[in-house]
Amino acid sequence: MKHVTNKNFFSDWANWQVVVALGFVLVCGVGGSFVDSDYLLQIMVLAAIYAAIGTAWSIAGGLSGLLLLGYISFFGAGAYLDGLLFTKAGINPWLCIVLSFFSAALLAWLISMLTLRFGLTEDYFAMFTVALSQVFKYILLNWDYAGGATGIYLTVVKDDFWTLSFIDRKPYLYIALVMLAAVILTNYAVQKSRLGYYLAAVRENDQAAEALGINVRKVKTQSMILSGGIAGSIGAFYTQFATFIDPKQVFSLATNFEMLLGPVLGGRLSIIGPVFGASFLKPTQDFLRGWMGGEADAVYLILYGAVLAVGILFLPYGAAHYVQRWHRKRYATSAQSGTGNDKGDLTGARK
Amino acid sequence: MSEQLLVVKKLVKRFGGLTAVDHASFEVAPGRILGVIGPNGSGKTTLFANVSGFLTPDEGQVIFDGHDITGRRPSEICSLGIARTFQIVQPFAGLSVFENVVTGALRGGRTGLNEARDKAADVVRLCGLSPVADQLAGALPIAGRKRLEVARAIATQPQLLLLDEVMAGLRPTEVDQAVELIFAIRQGGVTVILVEHLMRAVMALCEELLVLQQGQLIARGEPRTVCDLPEVVRAYFGETAAHAAAQELKNA
Numbered sequence: 001m002k003h004v005t006n007k008n009f010f011s012d013w014a015n016w017q018v019v020v021a022l023g024f025v026l027v028c029g030v031g032g033s034f035v036d037s038d039y040l041l042q043i044m045v046l047a048a049i050y051a052a053i054g055t056a057w058s059i060a061g062g063l064s065g066l067l068l069l070g071y072i073s074f075f076g077a078g079a080y081l082d083g084l085l086f087t088k089a090g091i092n093p094w095l096c097i098v099l100s101f102f103s104a105a106l107l108a109w110l111i112s113m114l115t116l117r118f119g120l121t122e123d124y125f126a127m128f129t130v131a132l133s134q135v136f137k138y139i140l141l142n143w144d145y146a147g148g149a150t151g152i153y154l155t156v157v158k159d160d161f162w163t164l165s166f167i168d169r170k171p172y173l174y175i176a177l178v179m180l181a182a183v184i185l186t187n188y189a190v191q192k193s194r195l196g197y198y199l200a201a202v203r204e205n206d207q208a209a210e211a212l213g214i215n216v217r218k219v220k221t222q223s224m225i226l227s228g229g230i231a232g233s234i235g236a237f238y239t240q241f242a243t244f245i246d247p248k249q250v251f252s253l254a255t256n257f258e259m260l261l262g263p264v265l266g267g268r269l270s271i272i273g274p275v276f277g278a279s280f281l282k283p284t285q286d287f288l289r290g291w292m293g294g295e296a297d298a299v300y301l302i303l304y305g306a307v308l309a310v311g312i313l314f315l316p317y318g319a320a321h322y323v324q325r326w327h328r329k330r331y332a333t334s335a336q337s338g339t340g341n342d343k344g345d346l347t348g349a350r351k
Numbered sequence: 352m353s354e355q356l357l358v359v360k361k362l363v364k365r366f367g368g369l370t371a372v373d374h375a376s377f378e379v380a381p382g383r384i385l386g387v388i389g390p391n392g393s394g395k396t397t398l399f400a401n402v403s404g405f406l407t408p409d410e411g412q413v414i415f416d417g418h419d420i421t422g423r424r425p426s427e428i429c430s431l432g433i434a435r436t437f438q439i440v441q442p443f444a445g446l447s448v449f450e451n452v453v454t455g456a457l458r459g460g461r462t463g464l465n466e467a468r469d470k471a472a473d474v475v476r477l478c479g480l481s482p483v484a485d486q487l488a489g490a491l492p493i494a495g496r497k498r499l500e501v502a503r504a505i506a507t508q509p510q511l512l513l514l515d516e517v518m519a520g521l522r523p524t525e526v527d528q529a530v531e532l533i534f535a536i537r538q539g540g541v542t543v544i545l546v547e548h549l550m551r552a553v554m555a556l557c558e559e560l561l562v563l564q565q566g567q568l569i570a571r572g573e574p575r576t577v578c579d580l581p582e583v584v585r586a587y588f589g590e591t592a593a594h595a596a597a598q599e600l601k602n603a
Contacts, residue, residue, distance in 0.1 A: 194457055194464055201454045204443035211403065211437070213429035213459030213507055 011331035013324055017271035018188040024275065025181045032173045039290075041169035045241060047282040048176035052183045052234050054262035054274030059190055060108075060227035061260070062268030064220050065203030067122055070129030072256035073111075073136055074104040074228040078235025079250040080140060083152035086239070093164035097236040104232020105225045112221040130253070137251035151246025154239065164240045172241045179237060180275070183230055187271055190226070199223055254297075257304060258285070265311045267318025277318070356381040356511055356542050357402070357433075362411035364394075364401055364566075371397040373566035374411070379511070384533070384543045386557035386574065388550075390586055394566040395546040396438055399513050403435040404428040416510065430459050434509035436500040438516045438546075444489030448480055448499055451488050455506030471506055478502040478532060494525045498532070505536055512536065514545040518552050530555050550578075562586065 010016045028044065035041055053075060061068040078100035085091040085099065111132065115125050141149050156165040166172060190196050198219045201209035206216045239245050249255070258281075266277025285300055292299065315321070355378040364372040371394045379385050387395050400406040402413050404425035413421045420428050434455075443451050452474050456467035475484050478498050483491060488499055497517050504512060518529050530552055537543055547553050553560065553574065560577045562570040564586040570577050577583055579600060585593035 194460060197450070197454050197457055197464075200446055200450070201443055204445050205441045207405070208437065208441035208443065208503075209454070210425040211405075211429060211435055211441075212455045212457075212503060213426050213461075214454075214457075215424065215426040215459065 008331065013327055014188060014191050014271065016327055017320075018184060021184045021272050021275045022181055024279070025177050025184070028279075029174060029177045032170065032177075035170075038169050041173055043283050043286045045169065045173050045176045046286065047279050048173065048180045049234055049238055049241075050259055050262055050282045051275045051278035052176070052180040053231055053259045054266070054278045055180070055183045055187050055271075056227050056230035056234065057260060058263040058268045058270075058274050059187060059199075059230075060220075060223040062263060063190065063196065063199040063203065064223040065199075066220060066224070067126040068129055068224070068227070069126040069260070070131070070133040070256065071227075071231065071259060072251055072253075073129065073133040074108060074231035075235040075238070075259070076133070076136060076140075076247075076250040077107055078104045078232030079239045079245050080146065080152075080235075081232070082236035082239040083154070083245050084146060086154060087152055092162070093236070093240050094162075096240075097233045100232040100236035101229040102232075104235070105229030107232075108224040108228025109221060111228075112217075112224045116217045116220055130256075133251055133256060134253070137247045140247035140251070147246070149246065149248070151244060151249070152239070154243040156243055164237075175237065176241070179234065183234075184271060184275060186226070186230065190223075191271070195219070195222065254301060254304075257308070258282070261304065261308060261311075263318070264308065265315060265318055267320025267324075269317060270320035270324070272323065273318045273320035276320075354380060356416060357544075358412075358414040359398075359402065360412040360414070362398070362401055362413065363409045364397055364406060365409050370566050372401060372408075375563070375566070375568050376411075377561055377568060377571065379542060379544060381510070381542050382537070382540070383559065384537055384545070384557050386553045386560045387544060387546045387563060388548070388553060388560060389563035392565075393563040393586075395563055396515055397566075398563065399435060399515055399544075399546060402428075403433055403513060426459055429507055429509075430461065432508075432510035433513065434504035434507045434511070435513040436497075436504050436515055436517055438519075440493075440496040440500050442488035442491070442496055442499055442503075444487065446488055447485050448488050448491065448495075448502075449475060449484040451499055452480075452502050452506045455503040456508075458507050467506075470508075474502050474506045477535065478505075479528065493520050494522070497521065497529070501529075501532065501536075505539075505541065509541060511542045511544065514543060514547075516546055516548065518547060518549045526552055 028048070032041065032044055057068065057071050060066050061071065081100045081103050082093065082096040085096050086093055111129065115128055120128055140146055146152065156167065159166050198209070198214050201212065201214055202216050202219050210216050235250065262278030262281055263274035267273025288300060289297065357379040359375060359377050362372050362375045363370065375398060387398065389395055397406065401408045404420070404423050404427070407422040412419060415431060415433060418431055420431060443454065449471060452471040453467050456462060456470040456474065462470065475481055478501060480495070480498060480502055483495060488496070491499060501514065501517055518526050521529060526549060533543060533556055545556065557574050560572065560574045561568055562577060562583050569582050569586060570580050579596065581593045581597040581600065584596040
């Protein structure tokens with residue numbers, strides 16, 4: 001029989017990845033507890049945020065194959081909603097994180113309805129999402145109630161878990177890592193579920209997917225809602241962490257592309273790709289900035305362009321692809337399942 | 352009429368000035384294998400696309416199992432029980448053969464994942480794809496892809512299967528296997544409509560033939576009889592041949 005019933009848990013590529021990714025998160029948490037430098041902790045928190053954002057993006061931008069280039073709208077919307085609700089209405093930040101999920105998810109649904117109903121796909125979809133993020137930026141820049149160009153400041157006076165405010169940076173790292181772990185698990189659950197199959201089908205060939213009874217528009221919308229909602233929550237957490245946001249920052253195009261660089265170079269169909277991609281790239285950028293000062297941003301932007309172009313050309317499936325090849329080789333002999341497959345989560349089928 | 356599984360009424364599809372399907376009406380009883388033949392560009396694939404929802408007819412009606420499915424979404428039509436294959440095969444190239452079939456077996460959410468895997472394993476075996484089940488679909492040779500196309504479609508457990516030239520490009524032995532497979536599918540209670548150029552297969556399989564020419568149904572009936580009709584010969588071979596055929600028919 002071709003399919004082997006009794007297979008090692010780790011021979012499944014998705015299982016292997018989720019364990020490695022969560023293990024890495026744990027290591028970062030333990031390692032972080034020994035770090036005393038606020039500067040280092042700051043970088044670690046930002047890396048965790050970028051890793052979570054990258055993972056969330058990969059659900060829509062990777063798994064469903066949508067060219068979701070303007071992703072920062074959801075992050076920014078979440079960040080601003082939190083800022084406004086917290087400063088103007090005094091709503092509990094934890095509740096804000098939840099509310100930001102729903103409002104960003106709603107935004108994602110609206111964008112999906114607009115674009116998919118009118119048949120905007122591929123590059124037009126990409127341009128639409130990028131343009132929309134900039135529309136939000138300019139609306140907020142000119143909206144005085146929301147602070148206009150000055151943005152929103154949060155004042156943190158005391159350590160209080162309930163109001164998500166800490167003098168020290170360390171608690172933020174722990175919370176960021178817990179969020180990251182939750183996003184990783186969500187990505188894993190999606191990949192292992194029916195939705196994962198639909199997304200794969202839609203990504204590979206939407207006509208054939210439709211012929212098999214998969215409502216392509218609905219599946220794409222679902223991935224957008226999930227992906228956008230998570231970004232909103234992370235945005236809300238970012239506001240609490242940074243204690244200062246302005247439109248040029250949370251709707252910045254440069255930041256937008258920085259966020260996508262991790263999953264694109266790491267592997268947008270994988271679980272480990274976005275996590276390790278961001279964990280490597282974000283600190284590199286921050287260290288460069290610390291080392292070169294303001295010049296780093298300009299240099300880094302040029303580097304981005306180059307790295308993105310080269311990465312997309314030569315690493316279409318990201319670095320994770322090479323890890324997957326190794327993984328397949330490593331477990332192929334023990335499982336005797338022939339060549340295996342790209343996603344690897346089904347080779348253990350029964351009979 | 353209620354006996355019929357599929358009823359197509361005066362279906363019209365125009366592309367600009369070209370009428371690809373011109374008032375086509377026919378019906379199919381459950382359990383039949385119906386062949387649709389006709390010269391290139393006669394509207395066979397367009398007819399399929401209209402029935403399966405990939406195109407919306409300009410006029411006319413498509414009624415399946417008592418439901419009016421004219422202009423519904425393809426995924427919805429599939430859920431009602433019509434599966435189709437594509438003339439130009441459309442595998443999910445980056446997924447394994449097995450995963451391709453599982454995707455079909457999920458039936459748009461009406462089947463759970465574990466059950467779908469079991470079903471897919473059965474279908475893979477029935478279609479003779481077991482040796483390549485773990486291979487990437489994109490790496491299959493054409494015969495394998497055609498078979499995968501059929502496997503994925505029947506995994507959705509349709510009542511009606513539309514096969515669009517699944518035998519084109521196959522070697523004679525592979526054609527024989529495909530014919531056997533289609534018989535096996537019909538044995539399982541599935542009604543089949545197939546578009547095919549390969550007359551050997553059509554003659555072996557079909558109980559009834561429809562002949563399309565320039566979007567119009569010009570003949571219908573038992574395969575032998577239909578193929579001898581002068582208008583059918585004319586559609587394929589032109590006036591002279593039709594004349595000769597008519598003479599021959601008269602003499603016989």
